[in-house]
Amino acid sequence: MKTKHTITTQDMEQLSALLDGELSPANAAKLRQRMQTDVALQDAYTELALTQEAMRTMPTLKPPRSLRIDPQRLHQARGWRWWLISPPGGQLFPTLGVAMSLCFCLLFGAVALQPAESPVLKGAVTSPAAEAAPTDETILIASDAIPLAGSPWAWLGVVAGAGVLGGTARWSWQIRGRKRATKQ
Amino acid sequence: MVQYEDPQLVQLVLDGDTEAFNDLVERHQSRAYNLCVRMLGDADAAADVAQDAFISAYKHLPSLRGEFRPWLMRIVANGCRDVLRSQKRRPSVSLDLERDDDDTPAMQLADTGDGPEAALMKSELQKTIAGALAEIPDDQREVVILSDIQGLSYQEIADMTGINIGTVKSRLNRARARLRELLVAAELLPRVRRHTLESNT
Numbered sequence: 001m002k003t004k005h006t007i008t009t010q011d012m013e014q015l016s017a018l019l020d021g022e023l024s025p026a027n028a029a030k031l032r033q034r035m036q037t038d039v040a041l042q043d044a045y046t047e048l049a050l051t052q053e054a055m056r057t058m059p060t061l062k063p064p065r066s067l068r069i070d071p072q073r074l075h076q077a078r079g080w081r082w083w084l085i086s087p088p089g090g091q092l093f094p095t096l097g098v099a100m101s102l103c104f105c106l107l108f109g110a111v112a113l114q115p116a117e118s119p120v121l122k123g124a125v126t127s128p129a130a131e132a133a134p135t136d137e138t139i140l141i142a143s144d145a146i147p148l149a150g151s152p153w154a155w156l157g158v159v160a161g162a163g164v165l166g167g168t169a170r171w172s173w174q175i176r177g178r179k180r181a182t183k184q
Numbered sequence: 185m186v187q188y189e190d191p192q193l194v195q196l197v198l199d200g201d202t203e204a205f206n207d208l209v210e211r212h213q214s215r216a217y218n219l220c221v222r223m224l225g226d227a228d229a230a231a232d233v234a235q236d237a238f239i240s241a242y243k244h245l246p247s248l249r250g251e252f253r254p255w256l257m258r259i260v261a262n263g264c265r266d267v268l269r270s271q272k273r274r275p276s277v278s279l280d281l282e283r284d285d286d287d288t289p290a291m292q293l294a295d296t297g298d299g300p301e302a303a304l305m306k307s308e309l310q311k312t313i314a315g316a317l318a319e320i321p322d323d324q325r326e327v328v329i330l331s332d333i334q335g336l337s338y339q340e341i342a343d344m345t346g347i348n349i350g351t352v353k354s355r356l357n358r359a360r361a362r363l364r365e366l367l368v369a370a371e372l373l374p375r376v377r378r379h380t381l382e383s384n385t
Contacts, residue, residue: 011356020331022338022353050373051364055332063217064227067235068209069242071202077239081246085198086278 007044015045019052085175092176097168101161106159114149190252197245199284205245209238212253215334216260223264225318233263258344261326266320309372316366320359327352328359 014031017023035041085091100152148154188196188207196204216237220230237260248255317325326345330336331352336344338352345352367373 009357012361013353016357016360017338017353020356047364047368047373048360051360052332053368054313054367054372055328055363057306058222058310058313058333059266060214061218061221061227063213063234065231067213067217067231067238068206069235069238071206072240074202074205074242077243079243081244085246088199090327 006041011041012044012048015041015048015181019045084171087175089099094168094172098165100170101164101168105158105161105165108148108154108161111148112150141168194245194248197242205238205242208252212256213238215253216256219258219260219329219334220258220264222317222333223261223322223326224267229267233267234260237263254340254344257272261330266323292373309367311362312367312370312372313363316363318364320362324355324359324362327355328363331356 014023014027018028018031031041035045150155188204190208190211193204193208193211197208213234216234220233220237221227224230225372226231235320237256240263241256241259244259317329320328327341330341330344331338333339338356341352346357364373
């Protein structure tokens with residue numbers, strides 16, 4: 001026997017999802033079973049299906065003009081991200097970046113490896129007595145010569161330099177790869 | 185002529201080929217424009233928003249991850265939302281867009297081969313739907329256009345609009361319910377078996 005029930009918002013949502021094939025198989029089967037005995041549910045489903053079909057008859061409208069964009073305008077629209085993939089001067093810019101970060105790395109590496117109290121740094125301090133008992137003055141001279149010698153800050157500089165080196169090398173490699181792909 | 189897929193065209197654009205971007209524009213302009221025109225109800229404004237969306241897509245192309253089309257449509261939808269927000273008005277959609285004078289480029293539709301009566305009925309139906317679309321809230325209109333006119337899945341709509349699937353479902357349901365009411369009121373839906381409701385209980 002067919003019955004008529006009030007359709008809830010949740011029923012409508014389920015019918016809508018059933019129409020779109022977005023209901024789980026279990027829920028779809030349950031809803032279909034209910035529809036067999038509930039006329040109101042059947043009618044609502046039919047009307048929804050007809051509404052959707054009507055929506056699908058809506059024509060595809062043509063734009064009133066072509067939306068093609070003038071290449072000059074596109075060029076002007078380039079943001080900073082474009083600069084990263086095609087830097088000014090082509091490959092020259094990232095290559096300079098690699099070279100500079102390599103120099104940075106080597107410089108800080110040399111400083112970091114240099115002991116703060118090395119005789120070389122102390123320069124004039126050569127007498128065995130002075131070496132045996134270095135005065136505050138000689139250490140001060142050494143520190144003045146290379147401020148970060150042997151300090152953790154120098155190592156931090158090496159790590160930062162290595163990071164920049166890796167980044168610019170990768171960047172350079174990506175640009176090179178893109179250019180190679182274009183040629184192919 | 186070689187027909188490139190979207191990812192290949194995107195790569196060509198990134199390599200500096202601006203003409204390849206216009207190939208992408210040609211390919212997606214209809215979908216982008218139709219979303220705009222259904223959302224905004226103004227052919228010229230829709231063309232402007234769609235073109236701005238393409239320019240914005242070009243600007244941000246180096247940051248594209250994933251597929252081009254959904255990403256582009258997200259930009260288009262955002263553009264439409266911005267315009268609607270700034271206008272703070274109900275769109276004057278559709279009745280103008282679906283009018284009968286075929287002189288305007290917007291009305292250069294494909295000939296469906298229907299007879300005059302069927303064509304008239306169809307035209308009436310389209311006018312009513314367009315009018316009904318203008319009456320529903322912006323967020324519901326967006327979802328129902330994406331689902332029923334553009335044919336996107338719930339997941340695609342959720343990804344595009346940044347809302348969850350539950351919200352997509354409820355907005356779609358409300359939009360369809362309202363459209364159904366309007367079509368029934370205009371007697372444009374075939375009579376469903378309402379007479380059987382009482383007799384079968």
